[in-house]
Amino acid sequence: AKALELAKLLRIQNFNASNGWLGNFRKRHDILFKTIRGEAGAVDLNVVRRWIEEELNPVLNEFDPEDVYNADETGSYYTMMPNRTLAFKGENVNAVKFSKDRITVHVCANMTGSDKRNLLIIGHSRNPRDFKGNMPPEGVYTFSKKAWMNHEIFDKWLMNWDDELDVSGRKIVLFVDNFSAHKSNVKLRNITLKFLPENSTSVVQPMDRGIIRNLKFYYRRSLLSEKIKAIDLNKPEKKISLPHAIRMMIKSWDEVKLSTIQHCFANAGFVRDEEGLNAVGDLMEEDDLELEEFRRMFDRVMNMAPHEERVDAMDYLNSDENLSADEEEPTNEEIVADLMNGEMEYENEEEPTNEEIVADLTNGEMEYESENEDNDDLMFIWDAENEINQEFFQMHNDFMQ
Numbered sequence: 288a289k290a291l292e293l294a295k296l297l298r299i300q301n302f303n304a305s306n307g308w309l310g311n312f313r314k315r316h317d318i319l320f321k322t323i324r325g326e327a328g329a330v331d332l333n334v335v336r337r338w339i340e341e342e343l344n345p346v347l348n349e350f351d352p353e354d355v356y357n358a359d360e361t362g363s364y365y366t367m368m369p370n371r372t373l374a375f376k377g378e379n380v381n382a383v384k385f386s387k388d389r390i391t392v393h394v395c396a397n398m399t400g401s402d403k404r405n406l407l408i409i410g411h412s413r414n415p416r417d418f419k420g421n422m423p424p425e426g427v428y429t430f431s432k433k434a435w436m437n438h439e440i441f442d443k444w445l446m447n448w449d450d451e452l453d454v455s456g457r458k459i460v461l462f463v464d465n466f467s468a469h470k471s472n473v474k475l476r477n478i479t480l481k482f483l484p485e486n487s488t489s490v491v492q493p494m495d496r497g498i499i500r501n502l503k504f505y506y507r508r509s510l511l512s513e514k515i516k517a518i519d520l521n522k523p524e525k526k527i528s529l530p531h532a533i534r535m536m537i538k539s540w541d542e543v544k545l546s547t548i549q550h551c552f553a554n555a556g557f558v559r560d561e562e563g564l565n566a567v568g569d570l571m572e573e574d575d576l577e578l579e580e581f582r583r584m585f586d587r588v589m590n591m592a593p594h595e596e597r598v599d600a601m602d603y604l605n606s607d608e609n610l611s612a613d614e615e616e617p618t619n620e621e622i623v624a625d626l627m628n629g630e631m632e633y634e635n636e637e638e639p640t641n642e643e644i645v646a647d648l649t650n651g652e653m654e655y656e657s658e659n660e661d662n663d664d665l666m667f668i669w670d671a672e673n674e675i676n677q678e679f680f681q682m683h684n685d686f687m688q
Contacts, residue, residue, distance in 0.1 A: 330490045338484040338491065339556045346460055346481060347559045353402065354459040355557065358395035359494035360409075360436045362610030363503065365390050365532035368514055368524070369588055369603045389610065390529075391434050392536060393444065394499055395461075398552045400545030407444060408533050409434050417528040427533060438468045445473055445480075452477035464488045496551040498543065504581070505539035507604055511584040518591060 347355065366388045393407035408427055411434045418428075426447070431437050452459065453476065460479040463469040471480060489495050510527065517524045527535075585600040 330487050332490075334484055335487050335490055335556070338487070342481070342484075343491075343556060344559070347557065350458075350460050352398040354457060355398045355552075356395055356402075356404075356459055356461045357493045357552070357555075357557075358393065358404075358461060358463055359488075359492060359499065360391050360393050361494075361499045361503070362607055363390055363392055363506070363536075364388055364607045364610065365506075365529070365536070366527045367606060368510060369585060369592065369598060389434055389607075390532070391436055392502070393436060394494055394502060394540070396493075396498065396548050397459075398493075398549065398557055400548035403540060403543065403548070404448075406537060406540050407440075408536065409436060409440060410529060415529050417530050421528075421530040423530055423533045424537075427537070436466070436468050438471070441468045442471050442473045445471055445475060445478060449473075449475045449477050462492075464492060491555050493548070493552040493555045493557060496554045498548055498551045501543045501547050502536075502539055503607075504577075504604060505542045506536055508577075508581050508584065509535040509539060511581070511588055514588050515584060518588075 391409040393409065395404035396402065405424075405427060407429065408423070410428060410430050411432070413430050429440055429443075431440060458477050458479070460481055462481045462483055464483050465485050469480075469482070483491050513527065514524060581604070582600050585603060589597050
């Protein structure tokens with residue numbers, strides 16, 4: 288196992304990588320290993336129709352449209368310009384490599400579009416360097432080790448909203464998919480949590496019917512606008528900072544029209560009574576005029592790029608379409624089995640060798656972030672690093688002699 292190999296190389300004595308250790312390590316570091324969540328083959332429309340009739344319609348008859356919400360997450364490479372699209376074209380969730388330029392965006396709105404909840408942006412770091420003197424609005428940004436949604440973040444988001452509803456006296460229903468972090472055990476006073484049918488979210492989840500796609504469309508358009516400004520001013524292109532990306536994402540959410548949200552809910556079957564059974568329709572696409580403007584902006588940027596870096600506008604628009612934002616958590620037994628069989632995937636750019644990890648530790652080139660105040664894991668790393676440094680200097684002295 289990887290942990291045992293590293294322990295041996297780091298000269299750590301009496302180390303036992305048991306299931307208990309692995310579970311605790313996973314919790315301390317917020318590690319979730321990858322599985323594909325979503326559609327497992329074709330959607331069974333009979334299941335969808337039965338769910339609409341038996342589960343959805345009674346809820347829609349109980350709650351006003353203003354009080355019916357859907358929430359979901361989407362991943363985004365927030366700095367990606369068109370000339371980088373080729374590196375990701377055709378990649379799926381299993382192949383996309385870890386990038387610190389990725390964020391998760393949590394999106395929530397009600398049926399009428401009258402309440403577009405504030406976006407929640409999930410990044411990698413507790414205190415990103417870019418935030419110094421440039422903090423985003425309160426409650427907009429949070430973090431996890433892999434910039435994914437998890438139980439802690441979702442529960443806190445729910446509780447804050449529940450407290451807010453105490454003031455207004457409203458009762459609402461929130462539909463989410465079956466991702467494990469959404470299965471909250473928090474006691475809620477004002478929010479009824481409902482789950483969409485499994486393997487059907489591409490059909491019955493309003494966010495997946497075009498709302499999130501629309502949000503990303505406006506964000507990509509903002510990125511193109513930034514690129515064109517640099518071209519017009521004959522200035523070198525600056526990398527998009529995280530605070531700037533957050534502001535652009537918020538502005539893009541503001542641009543998503545109420546009518547778009549209403550159509551996406553309707554196309555997902557969120558229509559009262561019998562109409563809902565036949566309401567599932569086509570995906571909500573971008574406005575033709577807006578799409579034409581997007582293509583003009585895209586073509587102008589592409590004309591400045593080398594021929595081998597040119598891609599289609601739709602490839603750029605959909606470049607992170609399959610980027611996962613929340614991952615299912617396997618059992619300890621599954622993780623151990625993957626470790627033993629060498630099947631575990633890593634989310635960094637390239638899995639380093641044990642020797643490279645130790646070399647990085649020795650040279651102080653590895654960055655560590657701890658979500659726990661006690662910093663137990665950092666102390667472990669520091670102790671290991673000190674031991675390696677001592678060994679290194681002893682070897683160096685022996686060599687010099």
